[in-house]
């Protein structure tokens with residue numbers, strides 16, 4: 693798949709703020725700081741379209757991006773598991789995610805991000821279960837693959853596969869925003885999900 697153009701549409705915290713239904717959407721979810729915004733920039737080949745930060749909790753809204761003049765959309769979801777949030781903020785996050793993930797007609801698939809260096813967290817597992825329940829599962833990206841040796845990466849990918857109970861058809865794609873690797877495989881899976 694070729695990305696010719698990409699632009700920010702809007703940020704939303706509730707359905708009335710979403711862009712009108714229309715183009716298919718592919719969303720990105722994962723722990724705060726796992727690299728969602730970086731991965732979106734990587735596959736769009738844009739350096740600063742999605743805001744990246746070394747401080748977790750940068751993305752607090754649902755951010756919509758239009759690809760190839762409305763061919764489809766990518767959606768950057770706010771991360772979970774960030775320690776410095778209040779109970780009220782966690783509840784708001786849950787409501788925001790639930791209303792988008794359970795009610796969005798155009799949503800075809802969610803790319804679940806996990807850190808390639810670690811076992812998936814309890815929340816990663818919970819999130820992936822949730823996606824499975826809504827039939828939005830099937831693509832997992834293991835981020836920051838540049839931080840591991842080849843052998844370590846292979847071992848960790850096997851562990852992630854087991855831990856998330858991935859099926860033979862579920863894709864687990866190592867990616868690195870630093871080394872700019874993994875995009876072709878990921879884009880191919882996104883293309884399949886859009887069909």
Ligand SMILES: Nc1nc2c(ncn2[C@@H]2O[C@H](COP(=O)(O)OP(=O)(O)OP(=O)(O)O)[C@@H](O)[C@H]2O)c(=O)[nH]1
Nearest residue numbers: 724725726727728729730745749750751771868869
């Ligand atoms: N080495 C390395 N660092 C990465 C990679 N991807 C992201 N990072 C770094 O990880 C930090 C967090 O990246 P973000 O893309 O902002 O993460 P996020 O998941 O969008 O975080 P929130 O918006 O807080 O949910 C930044 O300092 C990035 O530079 C990668 O593939 N390799």
Ligand SMILES: [Mg+2]
Nearest residue numbers: 728729750751
């Ligand atoms: Mg982000």
